[in-house]
Amino acid sequence: MSETILDIRGLSKTYKGGLTALDGVDLQIRKGEIFALLGPNGAGKTTLIGAVCGLLRPSGGTIEAFGLDTQRQWRKVRQRIGLVPQELSFDMFAQVEHSVNYSRGMFGCAPDPKRIEQVLRSLSLWDKRDAKIRELSGGMKRRVMIAKALSHDPELLFLDEPTAGVDVELRRDMWRQIGALRDAGTTIILTTHYIEEAQEMADRVGVINKGKILLVDDKDAIMAKLGRSEARITLTEPLPEIPSALDKWHLTLEDENRTLVYAGAEGEGKRAAAELVKAVVAAGIGFEGIVTKESSLEDIFVDLVEGREGLAA
Template sequence: MVVDQNSPIIFAHGVNKTYAGGFLALKNIHLEIARGEIFALLGPNGAGKTTLISIICGIVNASSGTITVDGQDIVKDFRAARAAIGLVPQELHTDAFETVWATVNFSRGLFGKAPNAPYLEKVLRDLTLWDKRDAKVMTLSGGMKRRVLIAKALAHEPLILFLDEPSAGVDVELRHDMWRMVRELRAQGTTIILTTHYIEEAEDMADRIGVINKGELIVVEDKEVLMRKLGKKQLTLTLRHPINSLPAGLESWSLILAEGGHTVDYRYNTQEDETGIPELLRTLGEHGIDFKDLRSSESSLEDIFVSLIQQSRGEAA
């Protein structure tokens, strides 16, 4: 089968999942993920992140809808679709009585890949596991077991790597090694989909962001576009002399007097024209308000995420 390299590597259309008892875990999910991108899926606990990943990976069956992976239907062409995917799950499920080398080598053979000792050695070295290759998995620390899961997911050289909360409970060294490897994989053309509670990781790593809440995708957007659309900026002026109140005539500006009259905050959307700031400063000067320092700040992705979730909950209510 010839696959159009310009087509989405993952395409989900009208995906729903209802569990026994009538719980609707996913509601009409439509999602396209481009080849070679890093896509971050954010959402609170129970939002549906793991359910969606599990359906794409063939672990859980959707109640309705269709999903293709690299052009292969995940139901009709399960083997071909699954072979394109490497999955690092949240839970530490490993072959406890096997050695590190044996379990990683087995994962490669499971997908019909020919033996490739040099490649597996590189994966283990990149994850600082080479010295542990003959150790049984059951003897390793939690952080080392997490590294083994990553190595198993990469053993068959997948086109797509799913990282489901990969940073949960791991040390700083592993997190650093993991994100370095993710960047290298992305540079080689691997598509990365990650879920994380560490919002700063998504902000640093992702090309696009999807936010899911109560089983519904409430936004999917390029990270930079999302920051421009929903981010807020604030200019804080530290006054040379404190004031008790803002003079009349400044009502048209979004100003807030703070810190006992020692600072003035100007809040505005990142979309808005910032050329208005010099005019604001001139206007303050005309009203006798002089400042000795100014600093600017911008909403983080975490601020935007919290705002979107609160907005979604408000609309549901």
């Protein structure tokens, strides 16, 4: 079990006007991991990041980063954190390299052109170093945001919806970049409402909705615990009822008794379907098609957020 780099306890935020955006959040982030905070719009993701990065004052709770209290040792903490905000924001007329250098200076770090060159190269921005930011495409602008966030070599990097509005190709590219950062030792917390992003990138996933954390676990454990598989067999004729020979499968009939449905644990679907088909044939039932399906993190996420099946542990 690795060291905790960020320790959030009982964090609450009620905005002026009375909206509670965070409601008693407990969250521990491990050094070196990629943690995906997954939740629908308005769940409180940006508020959570804002609280950790000192952009807003929590209403309650404590946040420790690197073993330091973020309220009391603010400057020390902030120097070690990088933030790529959700909204693109910079001086559009500034040049790329200048802007990244400037960010480094803002954190009180001595200029280090070699390091900035490395950062720009790693993000494929070196060729664009003299370009004005406004001349760049949306995806390139986002890379500049990342370069700025990396300019002072943060140990903990927040990426707030890093690929929102980015096309599929750039998204994959961004995932590669984020993976490379993790490989270089940076701890990464990203927020997303793209389930695919969490599924591809994360070591652990936290699901947040209405300011509350519903679930935190290893991505693979979530899939194993909550994942489901399904086999659907389309019959040539409607079946009045399920023959007792098939009882052990606990099947159901759907589509006006034209489809036999098997539901099992994750990863079982294909094997179960193969055995089931033998049993269906032996029972003399005619069929014309079989589909097997493994549930994705997306199905699990929708179940959780909609509060189905009491999945929230």
